[in-house]
Amino acid sequence: MVFLTRRATFSASHFYWNENWTTERNQQVFGRCANRNGHGHNYTLEVTVAGDPDPVTGFVVDLKWLKDVIEHEVLAVYDHRHLNLEVPEFAESKLIPTTENIAIAAWQRIEPAIRAKGGARLTCVRIYETAEIFAEFRGGA
Amino acid sequence: MLSASHRLHADLLSPEENQAAYGKCNNPHGHGHNYVVEVLVGGPVDAETGMVVNLATLDEVVRKRVVDRFDHTNLNLDPIFANSVPTTENLCRAAFGLLKDAMPAGELEYVRVEETENNYFEYRGE
Numbered sequence: 001m002v003f004l005t006r007r008a009t010f011s012a013s014h015f016y017w018n019e020n021w022t023t024e025r026n027q028q029v030f031g032r033c034a035n036r037n038g039h040g041h042n043y044t045l046e047v048t049v050a051g052d053p054d055p056v057t058g059f060v061v062d063l064k065w066l067k068d069v070i071e072h073e074v075l076a077v078y079d080h081r082h083l084n085l086e087v088p089e090f091a092e093s094k095l096i097p098t099t100e101n102i103a104i105a106a107w108q109r110i111e112p113a114i115r116a117k118g119g120a121r122l123t124c125v126r127i128y129e130t131a132e133i134f135a136e137f138r139g140g141a
Numbered sequence: 142m143l144s145a146s147h148r149l150h151a152d153l154l155s156p157e158e159n160q161a162a163y164g165k166c167n168n169p170h171g172h173g174h175n176y177v178v179e180v181l182v183g184g185p186v187d188a189e190t191g192m193v194v195n196l197a198t199l200d201e202v203v204r205k206r207v208v209d210r211f212d213h214t215n216l217n218l219d220p221i222f223a224n225s226v227p228t229t230e231n232l233c234r235a236a237f238g239l240l241k242d243a244m245p246a247g248e249l250e251y252v253r254v255e256e257t258e259n260n261y262f263e264y265r266g267e
Contacts, residue, residue: 002234002263003262003264003265004230004260004263006260007260056154057149057151058149058225058227058231059162060230060262
């Protein structure tokens with residue numbers, strides 16, 4: 001089995017805010033990230049799939065196809081958007097767009113397409129918020 | 142790092158099927174990459190040296206077995222790819238096979254080959 005990882009980047013703005021908390025509590029927990037005017041990051045997304053290379057083509061999965069899936073399912077929705085205001089899974093305070101939650105949301109966006117295609121399975125979605133911080137989701141609870 | 146050329150072409154497929162499967166990677170004249178190879182070795186820390194493995198020795202093994210073999214070559218012409226297409230998946234498995242029994246100490250955990258800054262492949266031997 002070979003693990004194949006594809007990288008992509010997108011830029012988006014967000015802020016952290018829990019509607020059930022007071023302003024003071026939000027500022028205490030989230031600090032600068034609680035600025036309601038938002039701020040932005042250049043995110044790097046890494047998508048890892050695993051499988052046995054096809055005996056004829058030598059591919060685990062067609063990289064161009066995987067690139068297109070990432071672009072359609074994630075970049076087209078997240079890139080140059082305000083995550084809290086414009087992305088359905090985070091809008092109307094449904095979910096705070098932390099790096100952790102973005103990793104889970106990106107997994108949920110990509111996984112059905114990979115499962116439907118068959119041959120390889122999604123094993124990891126990693127999101128870098130900055131060069132120093134990343135969150136990784138490997139499926140499951 | 143090693144720089145090599147390859148052409149993705151499966152003899153079992155028709156020209157049209159090869160084009161559909163590999164796109165521009167099927168160019169008959171080939172193309173090249175600067176591959177970055179990462180080798181991860183696991184093992185106990187030696188009580189006397191404080192090392193899992195001597196890095197200079199490891200460097201030499203990787204250079205002799207993998208880099209010298211593939212650097213500035215056409216991968217399609219290497220006998221190791223006589224019966225397989227030199228995709229980076231297969232290069233990764235080939236490098237693992239060449240290194241598996243040659244570790245100066247510790248166990249080879251995985252070989253990772255980065256084809257471009259946007260994709261990499263990892264093989265853990267099973």
